[in-house]
Amino acid sequence: MRTVTLTKETTKDILENLLKRSPNQYGSYETAVREILAKIQEEGDGALFAYTKKFDRAEITEQNVRVTDEEIREAYETVDPALVDVIRKSLVNIRNYHEKQKQNSWFTSSEDGTMLGQKVTPLEKVGVYVPGGKAVYPSSVLMNIVPAKVAGVDRIIMTTPPGPDGKVNPSTLVAANEAGADEIYKAGGAQAIGALAYGTQSIPKVDKIVGPGNIFVALAKKAVYGHVSIDSIAGPSEILVLADDSANPRFVAADLLSQAEHDELASAILITTSRELAEKVSCEVDEFVKRLSRKEIIQKSLDQFGYILLAETMDQAVEAANAIASEHMEIVTRNPFEVMMKVRNAGAIFIGEYSSEPLGDYFAGPNHVLPTNGTAKFFSPLSVDDFIKKSSIVYYSREALKKIHKDVEQFAASEQLTAHANSIAVRFEGEE
Amino acid sequence: MRTVTLTKETTKDILENLLKRSPNQYGSYETAVREILAKIQEEGDGALFAYTKKFDRAEITEQNVRVTDEEIREAYETVDPALVDVIRKSLVNIRNYHEKQKQNSWFTSSEDGTMLGQKVTPLEKVGVYVPGGKAVYPSSVLMNIVPAKVAGVDRIIMTTPPGPDGKVNPSTLVAANEAGADEIYKAGGAQAIGALAYGTQSIPKVDKIVGPGNIFVALAKKAVYGHVSIDSIAGPSEILVLADDSANPRFVAADLLSQAEHDELASAILITTSRELAEKVSCEVDEFVKRLSRKEIIQKSLDQFGYILLAETMDQAVEAANAIASEHMEIVTRNPFEVMMKVRNAGAIFIGEYSSEPLGDYFAGPNHVLPTNGTAKFFSPLSVDDFIKKSSIVYYSREALKKIHKDVEQFAASEQLTAHANSIAVRFEGEE
Incomplete structure (x- = not known):
């Protein structure tokens, strides 16, 4: 130092x-990542399994791509029960903290007949990426799944690369099961991100992808951003x-x-x-x-x-x-x-x-998925906020609109948007 | 239909x-956009002014790139006072709605000496992009600036392309001034996004860029995402x-x-x-x-x-x-x-x-900047949330840590992170 x-x-x-x-400095891998994503989008499972063979040296097919209940049971047999206990204690703390982040829908109303509000809805399907290989972090599995669970996401779909034996790390599986993953698939790297972003025959398309990964995973997440949402790039x-x-x-x-x-x-x-x-x-x-x-x-x-x-x-x-x-x-x-x-x-x-x-x-x-590389200036820790989205709500009564309709029409006219102005004016035509 | x-x-x-x-389908413009961004990052103002000359046919220099108070005064002389009135009425409603979106920092504590919390901080510098050309939308200026203002952003930095006369549209200026822009610069297109993302001699680097624009602006925002934050791609x-x-x-x-x-x-x-x-x-x-x-x-x-x-x-x-x-x-x-x-x-x-x-x-x-193209499945309207970020807060007393230190050490050890385990263990060494 x-x-x-x-x-x-x-x-x-x-x-x-x-x-x-x-990761912005690693442009040289971008072409490779785009090629993988394009192939997954075009060919689906076929491309996914071919990449899994190539990069993870594992034979994965439609038959074994999804982790079974039996595999989860087997995982519990190999993981130290003391670690399972610690995971459960930790989960209580993680859930309690994230419960405090939940936001409510709200509205305000006035007696002349306006109601404005904000409706909070959980995302429907979320993909959680969990790295494989030597560095296996069950804590990270908890931190990515719990906020989605607390937010009320319908389907939490996890992917993680298999080893050459076609198996997934047992502590990853135990952590995922304890945290509440709904479905677990054997897929890793940019190809897993592609599968989650576009969907394949086996893996459902999700609304948002979270979770850490190597440079290929980070670049793939950046490339699919906009098509789906992602967490911040770790x-x-x-x-x-x-x-x-x-x-x-x-x-x-x-x-x-x-x-x-x-x-x-x-x-x-x-x-x-x-x-x-x-x-x-x-x-x-x-x-x-x-x-x-x-x-x-x-x-x-x-x-x-x-x-x-x-x-x-x-x-x-x-x-x-x-x-x-x-x-x-x-x-x-x-x-x-x-x-x-x-x-x-x-x-x-x-x-x-x-x-x-x-x-x-x-x-x-608190979540351990945090903004890095100076991005704490504008990004936040992973939280329940990442797994909800909001819709604005507008209600105006006839009386309420009538009071201000000229203002709206004038504003629209000033922007030369006559169809906008017309949509307000038509409601009071013939009245004045 | x-x-x-x-x-x-x-x-x-x-x-x-x-x-x-x-916009994901417009890959063909990406190379051009990347070239513009790279030039701005390397050359700063020189490249910015050259692109402004090329694309907006305007002679912009360090001397006139920033809109002056005098130019804002002139703008008020040409804008219909009735429109200014409507803008002000509208601003009251927009501010009132966005005030309700403000989130507070919070904490919880327990008597054995733990405190956990979440600190909310406004972003320091935000860039607001406003399109120029024929379609001028003062309403959009209000919608992008107000949530940043309500959030408590220190510096709201607006850019908008000048006309060939080196002037900015007067209703844009009036709307920006009414909404509370702190600085306004004459720059448009991908080059303006580059200037806000990397900073030039004249234009400060910001933490986040918001605002609508054409395909070049959208692709540039996507390209700088991660280096700075952006709103969702419109x-x-x-x-x-x-x-x-x-x-x-x-x-x-x-x-x-x-x-x-x-x-x-x-x-x-x-x-x-x-x-x-x-x-x-x-x-x-x-x-x-x-x-x-x-x-x-x-x-x-x-x-x-x-x-x-x-x-x-x-x-x-x-x-x-x-x-x-x-x-x-x-x-x-x-x-x-x-x-x-x-x-x-x-x-x-x-x-x-x-x-x-x-x-x-x-x-x-409510904000009129809204998720498009199916992204309402995972993105929200522009809001005060876009202009704040959160930090987790963790405090444990000696007693509180002592109670659970073995659990943390075991979890860390299970991930083979011995320095993690050591950082907890060192606090109780020689005690047991």
Whole structure:
């Protein structure tokens, strides 16, 4: 990890370096992804199974593409029952938090006969993508399915790539079943996104696709956006710790490493007003790395995208943090709630020295699917909002329209839209 | 307008025909748009002004790219004061409606020392694109700016193409000023979207871009999505009227035409259980078209994408309407509120025979920027939600973490993320 003094210039350089991790920079895979999507749209299942053979080396057909109840039962036999217990405890917290996000339809009315409102409706069909391969994250399955379930989505359709034996990872299946997936299909990569976006003979077309994935999945989601909806495009994980001299350097170091271990492109940043803390954290990081199982990934991540930034004041630190807009932010200062009030841009904010970031990944309840790569400036955590949509409601009585019909006609006429004006005027023709 | 009996097959054919209007089908312009965006990103103002010269035939420089207070004053001198009055009345309604959409931050806490919450923050900088040329829609300026203003966005930055004289349409300027735009720049097309997404010397980079535009603008917005946020991609306008034999055929015909006049690609659909109404509406449409100023556009729109659909029952009509997911829906039946309850997919729903759709375009208050082309299945009207984002808040006390730390460690360990587990364990090391 580099230690750098925080200035306007260093902030700018860091922001530029961090943006190198963006999926927007991987244009070279776009052609391949478009070809896959086009083939799925044209040929459906045939193309899907051919890609599954090619990329996952699995023989999938109409007969075995959908995970059966029997396969789910088998999965429970191989997963540690203690993990199933933890998943269930975690699910209670995740459900409780997301229940609070539910929005109601509303209306207002007036006695002269107008009613305006907003109707909230859950999406009908949602696709949840779950990556396969070596990195299997049942926690991510919970985080993607629960908000859809709480929103009231009719059909939650999960896809995940099979192994060469045609089987899906058992903890993925257990997590999906516990969270409430309605249907699970064996498909991965851009071809799975294509199947969910366009539908095939086996896999239903959905209204929205969520869930993390590799660069092919991310580009495929971007390509089908508009045809269906998607969640925000996930980038490599990030943590930013704001700390003063009251922070425990050992805790801070451990938390920085928890995100660095995700990915060589992950970023861990400490911004502190204390040079002493900076030095101690740097030492603790070096100590910890030696004994962590993913030390090579961690080292590459820290070398490329790890920073310890020295700030003059906490306000300067917060300003830089707002510019970076990290996925995860920890505030470990004497007055963490006051600092939090000044934070504009962060996916999730962890307050105080016992609110370690992985607590949020697994257990506390808020969603761990968060905006990355500076997009916390405009995107939100995955939530129930992602699985509902709204319709405006307008009712005017004859009396109410009559009072203002001339205004509407004039506005329409000013835009030269005579058929618009006519549609109002026709209701009062011959009256004046 | 064709009259067709509603069946599963005819619904499928109609959906396919309507989707032909989607911007997803215009891949051929993508290369041109990408080239423009890349040039703007590399060269900034220089490229922007060169494109403005090429496409808008206007000489724009750093000196005159931003609209001055003097230009706004001049605009007020040329706009009909009666229109300014209507704009102000309309603004009151639009603001009142959008105020009701505001969401609060919230938190929950427990006595053992956990606090969870969701913090709502307005976006800092938003770009509003306003088309120029012959079709000037001050109503659209209001609808795009007001929700951003109500959300509390710091800087609302508008761009609109100049005419060859380097001036911006006066009603656009008046509407922007009344609604509360903070800065207005003379730039249009894909180059304006590039300027807002990447920033140039003159135009600030924004967090989100909203506003309608031609195919170049739509493709540019799609291309920069992820780098900045965008509103949903607007397609041609649509109206779908659900009516029974109680409806006034003259009103229905006038309302169908109000959307058909927007664009040759616009779509106007009546679904009715009454053959008599169908016939009468068809006659009224033919009558009205003759005397409307935009009759050529209307005729093309009706020929290509206009339908009168005969349904056996209102339930069948609603089912088809949900499959079409129209931008605007009118319900003109004996029991319109009951029918509304069955509607899942529509951008805005107008209830009863005096709630003519153009009332919503100009005056009632709900936003007229609505999901088109079937996207009402998953997108919502433009709203205050588009101009805020959320951050999760997590606080755990030492006691609260201690109670559950083994669970979190086990979950992390099951995912082979040892640094995650370590970050929790380190807080209790040597205790057990």
